[in-house]
Amino acid sequence: MAEEARGLYVAKDGFLGLESQVATRRTRMEIPNGHGIYAFPGKLQERVVPIDAWCVARDEDDLQQFNIAVKSLGARGGMFRTAFEFRGLQVWADGYIGTTGIQFVDNGTGRKARLSIPLEFPKPQLYGENPLSPFTVASGGSVDISHDGNFEAAAVATVTGNMPTGWRLAGPSGAGITVNLPVSSSSVVTVNLATGWVWQNGVRRLRAVGGSFRPFVIPGATPVGITLSTPSGSGTASIALPNTYN
Incomplete structure (x- = not known):
């Protein structure tokens, strides 16, 4: 039946x-x-x-x-x-x-x-899983990040390590962000590269951006190179980037 x-x-x-x-x-x-x-x-x-x-x-x-x-x-x-x-x-x-x-x-x-x-x-925007994310870049190095969507995507970077005097994440054509918060075993910093919002240990921090901030987003299907630099110490940025569609 x-x-x-x-x-x-x-x-x-x-x-x-x-x-x-x-x-x-x-x-x-x-x-x-x-x-x-x-x-x-x-x-x-x-x-x-x-x-x-x-x-x-x-x-x-x-x-x-x-x-x-x-x-x-x-x-x-x-x-x-x-x-x-x-x-x-x-x-x-x-x-x-x-x-x-x-x-x-x-x-x-x-x-x-x-x-x-x-x-x-x-x-x-509609968001989907990006099997390549998160992308990882160490201080002094670079990484190409991309997604499979057809719309601009906002990357969110979580930075760890030992960088006591701040650090900078830079993208193409001078776009990037300089953060004056230290990174250590007790200080994990997260930053949205499209908005410039910064969180330290989950708490949003104001006036944490040093110098100029030029936002950048990641277009679909086109890899974008990102570098991590610091005046002292060393660290790693783990960059989450979802597939983004319109």
């Missing part, structure tokens, strides 16, 4: 916004007494993934349990991580339930309900 259907089933064309590029916002300004408009660079907006599905249950009590479970998703309005898998690609993003909320409507049978989940992600 065939097993009775039970569970959540995505409706036809009920899963949009994941594989499509998100909308672009751009400042629009007409050229006074001229043809056309000024050309401003565009920026991607947030990613919206509305899910339209059916919930099929054994009976009314079972349907009610599905109702409770589904509406617990993001029930307190906070962010949560959502993982997706399609055609062998596994990605994730952090988001929340949209302002319309989750809709769960019984179709009158007590066993079936229409379900709408408006997922919204503040950032357009």
Whole structure:
């Protein structure tokens, strides 16, 4: 005897916004007494993934349990991580339930309900596992880092060793960051190379960047060389770089 259907089933064309590029916002300004408009660079907006599905249950009590479970998703309005898998690609993003909320409507049978989940992600990027990450570079050396995505990725470096007077991580064309925090057995420093944010033993440190900071991100499929240097001592940087997609 065939097993009775039970569970959540995505409706036809009920899963949009994941594989499509998100909308672009751009400042629009007409050229006074001229043809056309000024050309401003565009920026991607947030990613919206509305899910339209059916919930099929054994009976009314079972349907009610599905109702409770589904509406617990993001029930307190906070962010949560959502993982997706399609055609062998596994990605994730952090988001929340949209302002319309989750809709769960019984179709009158007590066993079936229409379900709408408006997922919204503040950032357009989708992230996946990079089998080559983390990359490692020792002081005085260099390493090429890369990822398999199609969008700019932010590298996060964790620096350890014995560098009492600070150190510098440098990328292409003079981009890089100089950090004046010491590194030792009791001081592990982490830095986001795209934002310049620095943490020491898990605590964010302000005014830890010495000299100029020029952020850099890692484009997909193009290796970028990174060097680690220090005036004294020695150390190692472990650089995490996720596959990043738009």
